[in-house]
Amino acid sequence: MADSGKRKIEVAVGDNETEGHEETLKCRKVISNEPGESNGSASEFLLSGFETKAVLRDSAREKNIFIHGKMADKETVVILEKTPIREESLSELFKNSRLKLEIKNDIYSTYQLQPPPHLNEIKATVVCPATEKHVKKYLRQETFLLEETGEDYRSITLPFIQSQSFSVQWVYNILEKKAEADRIIYEDPDPKVGFVLLPDFKWDQKQLDDLYLIAIIHRRDIKSLRDLTSEHIPLLCNIRKGGEDAIQKRYDVPANKLRVYLHYQPSYYHLHVHFTSLSYDAPGCGVEKAHLLSDVIQNLQADPQYYHSRSLCFPLRAEDSLHGKFKAAGRL
Amino acid sequence: MADSGKRKIEVAVGDNETEGHEETLKCRKVISNEPGESNGSASEFLLSGFETKAVLRDSAREKNIFIHGKMADKETVVILEKTPIREESLSELFKNSRLKLEIKNDIYSTYQLQPPPHLNEIKATVVCPATEKHVKKYLRQETFLLEETGEDYRSITLPFIQSQSFSVQWVYNILEKKAEADRIIYEDPDPKVGFVLLPDFKWDQKQLDDLYLIAIIHRRDIKSLRDLTSEHIPLLCNIRKGGEDAIQKRYDVPANKLRVYLHYQPSYYHLHVHFTSLSYDAPGCGVEKAHLLSDVIQNLQADPQYYHSRSLCFPLRAEDSLHGKFKAAGRL
Numbered sequence: 271m272a273d274s275g276k277r278k279i280e281v282a283v284g285d286n287e288t289e290g291h292e293e294t295l296k297c298r299k300v301i302s303n304e305p306g307e308s309n310g311s312a313s314e315f316l317l318s319g320f321e322t323k324a325v326l327r328d329s330a331r332e333k334n335i336f337i338h339g340k341m342a343d344k345e346t347v348v349i350l351e352k353t354p355i356r357e358e359s360l361s362e363l364f365k366n367s368r369l370k371l372e373i374k375n376d377i378y379s380t381y382q383l384q385p386p387p388h389l390n391e392i393k394a395t396v397v398c399p400a401t402e403k404h405v406k407k408y409l410r411q412e413t414f415l416l417e418e419t420g421e422d423y424r425s426i427t428l429p430f431i432q433s434q435s436f437s438v439q440w441v442y443n444i445l446e447k448k449a450e451a452d453r454i455i456y457e458d459p460d461p462k463v464g465f466v467l468l469p470d471f472k473w474d475q476k477q478l479d480d481l482y483l484i485a486i487i488h489r490r491d492i493k494s495l496r497d498l499t500s501e502h503i504p505l506l507c508n509i510r511k512g513g514e515d516a517i518q519k520r521y522d523v524p525a526n527k528l529r530v531y532l533h534y535q536p537s538y539y540h541l542h543v544h545f546t547s548l549s550y551d552a553p554g555c556g557v558e559k560a561h562l563l564s565d566v567i568q569n570l571q572a573d574p575q576y577y578h579s580r581s582l583c584f585p586l587r588a589e590d591s592l593h594g595k596f597k598a599a600g601r602l
Numbered sequence: 603m604a605d606s607g608k609r610k611i612e613v614a615v616g617d618n619e620t621e622g623h624e625e626t627l628k629c630r631k632v633i634s635n636e637p638g639e640s641n642g643s644a645s646e647f648l649l650s651g652f653e654t655k656a657v658l659r660d661s662a663r664e665k666n667i668f669i670h671g672k673m674a675d676k677e678t679v680v681i682l683e684k685t686p687i688r689e690e691s692l693s694e695l696f697k698n699s700r701l702k703l704e705i706k707n708d709i710y711s712t713y714q715l716q717p718p719p720h721l722n723e724i725k726a727t728v729v730c731p732a733t734e735k736h737v738k739k740y741l742r743q744e745t746f747l748l749e750e751t752g753e754d755y756r757s758i759t760l761p762f763i764q765s766q767s768f769s770v771q772w773v774y775n776i777l778e779k780k781a782e783a784d785r786i787i788y789e790d791p792d793p794k795v796g797f798v799l800l801p802d803f804k805w806d807q808k809q810l811d812d813l814y815l816i817a818i819i820h821r822r823d824i825k826s827l828r829d830l831t832s833e834h835i836p837l838l839c840n841i842r843k844g845g846e847d848a849i850q851k852r853y854d855v856p857a858n859k860l861r862v863y864l865h866y867q868p869s870y871y872h873l874h875v876h877f878t879s880l881s882y883d884a885p886g887c888g889v890e891k892a893h894l895l896s897d898v899i900q901n902l903q904a905d906p907q908y909y910h911s912r913s914l915c916f917p918l919r920a921e922d923s924l925h926g927k928f929k930a931a932g933r934l
Contacts, residue, residue, distance in 0.1 A: 314700050314701060315697070315698075315699070315700065315701065316701045316713070317696040317699065317701060317715075318696060318697045318698075320696045322689070322692050322693065322696075325689050328686070328687065328689075329686075330686040331663075331664060331883075332663060332664065332665075333664070333665045333684045333685065333686050333687060334687065335686075335687040335689070335692075337692065350687050350695075350715065351687075352665045352684035352685075352687065352722075353665065353684075354660070354661075354662040354665050355660065355665060355666065355667040355682050355683075355684065355724070357654075357657050357660075357667070360654050360667075360669065361654065363682075364649040364650060364652045364654075365647075365650045366647075366650075367647070367649070367719075367724075368646050368647065368719070369646060369647070369648045369649060369726065370723075377729055377730055377731060377732070378727070378728070378729055379727070379728045379730075380725070380726065380727050380728075381648070381725075381726040381727075381728065382723040382724070382725065382726070383649075383682065383723060383724040383725070383726045384719035384720060384722075384723055384724075385719060385722075385724060386719065387699075387700070387716035387717060387718065387719065387722070388716060390684075390716075390717075390719070390722055390724065391702075391714040391715060391716055392687070392699075392714070392715040392716075392717060392722065393712070393713075393714065393715070394701065394712065394713040394714070394715040395710070395711070395712050395713075396710070396711045396712075396713065397709055397710055398709055398711075399709060400709070413859075413880055413881055414858040414859060414880070415857075415858050415859070415860070415861065415880050416858070417896060477662060479660065479661070479662040480662040480663065525747075526746040526747050526748070526934075527745075527746065527747070528747070529747065529888070529889070529890055531889055548745055548746070548747055548890065548917060549742070549745055550662070550663065551663055551883065551888065555888050555889055555890075556861070556883065556887050556888060556889065556892075557861070557863055557887055557888065557889045557892035557893065557894055558861055558880065558887075558894065560888075560889035561889065562889055562890065562915060564749060564913070564915055565915075568912055568913060572905065572912075573904065580900055580904075581896070581900060583894060583896055583897075585880060602858075
């Protein structure tokens with residue numbers, strides 16, 4: 271959950287990789303607010319002294335690994351992830367890579383390719399010194415599906431949210447152009463129905479494959495889906511239309527190639543909407559967490575109090591504080 | 603769509619990798635049956651003469667790419683995929699990789715790591731000569747999100763379903779115990795609210811990680827979500843309860859570790875419900891296609907005609923016949 275003053279990026283509970291990216295993103299968030307070293311410097315063999323203590327999680331599907339260890343006597347977390355294979359690199363890759371044959375049979379053969387290092391980089395994020403909180407955050411945890419009734423929300427979740435004083439100062443920094451102003455690709459400044467649209471940090475913008483943008487509303491009185499009523503339909507329709515148009519204009523990606531949704535629970539309690547490429551299995555686009563914006567609008571059109579009264583499912587990890595609250599209330 | 607007599611396995615439309623891996627796996631199947639050249643031979647720079655014609659598909663999430671091209675004048679398909687990062691390689695990786703700093707701020711820094719080639723191989727599969735069938739199979743079809751109104755369903759989709767005479771004989775074979783009877787793990791034979799529960803073919807049952815079962819209803823008059831009314835609430839509740847209890851009993855997996863949902867559109871028009879492990883990013887569990895059973899029940903309790911009247915989004919591929927129908931009707 272959010273710390274005071276720190277950026278909280280949407281995390282798909284149960285999705286292996288998002289948590290790690292959250293810290294990566296948090297790192298970049300801080301970076302944009304304060305000056306730091308820039309691209310280009312070489313730090314050869316920086317990790318040569320790194321000692322692995324434990325692998326916190328890894329994904330064979332996504333080719334990444336989260337490692338807890340020590341570097342120069344400091345607790346460190348290192349996140350390694352293979353990079354996507356880009357079409358522009360293929361020509362050089364084929365020309366300059368050694369191939370080691372594994373199996374050949376008829377028209378089929380398999381090899382291990384050994385490309386030159388500069389064509390096959392691994393993205394590395396280093397958190398040093400890392401706190402226990404960092405380690406805990408990346409550690410894969412058991413996930414459960416919780417069915418939260420309207421009453422559960424009011425008696426357990428809402429008091430919990432209020433008691434935690436989750437800071438969204440970083441969100442306000444964006445809205446007030448104190449941070450990341452250069453990343454905003456579209457803005458509607460209307461105080462009631464307006465929003466800013468900017469690329470999510472999970473997207474490096476080098477390809478449209480994994481396009482991912484976030485629309486953050488200007489008004490500050492809507493924490494999540496639970497606060498939405500039919501009063502907010504103009505806001506939601508504006509986000510949908512404005513976001514789709516801006517993405518079409520900027521990236522030439524039409525609305526019917528987008529997946530537009532909200533998360534419940536969100537990982538920060540200031541309403542925001544995700545715009546992801548339909549062809550991208552974005553973390554957190556699973557039905558247990560995502561709610562299509564078009565569905566949300568329809569639901570509120572049919573029932574102004576839809577999200578006030580109904581039960582909503584969402585995934586919760588064993589270590590989440592909210593999990594403890596539901597357990598204490600006998601709901602788990 | 604289903605062919606007469608053939609088993610229709612749920613395919614997650616829009617799921618990038620399922621089709622491609624199917625062929626890759628088929629290829630490996632052949633290889634394991636016949637002798638061929640074995641590991642160890644070097645085939646240095648074999649692909650240096652490869653000329654790329656087109657990228658058939660790629661995945662930034664899974665770090666792979668499927669390429670159609672030519673090698674020595676022969677049509678060739680090359681599949682490249684980054685390999686998972688293994689714990690055993692970390693020590694050497696850290697010692698011997700150059701790091702190029704990208705951003706540094708406070709305790710966070712990001713780098714591009716350049717490991718020695720032998721520690722960072724890319725898996726390559728070569729199909730040569732490749733047939734048109736290979737090329738077509740790997741080609742990702744463009745997927746669009748369609749918003750189907752209730753009226754669209756009645757005027758376009760329903761006539762299409764009826765005109766295709768999609769055979770679900772294989773479903774009836776299961777229900778009548780003419781096929782797969784030994785795979786059924788639970789049955790409620792009631793003609794109105796009953797169903798059979800069996801493992802989906804995508805699940806090899808060797809681990810619970812990717813648990814996947816299907817509940818197929820006994821009654822034959824419900825094609826999909828669109829046919830559901832509040833009359834069917836007892837049926838849906840029975841599937842939910844009976845399915846969860848059976849899975850708990852058989853596999854010791856509790857209900858709160860399951861994702862239980864329907865697909866729209868389904869790939870066969872006989873109502874069935876998916877039970878997957880919550881920790882498994884099952885193909886087709888994305889919000890644009892999946893509908894939580896608990897949500898469906900709630901929606902029908904609130905509005906008996908919910909699925910009759912509302913608009914439903916679903917992904918559609920350019921080559922799908924239904925796509926053609928919507929296009930012809932001017933809806934795309």
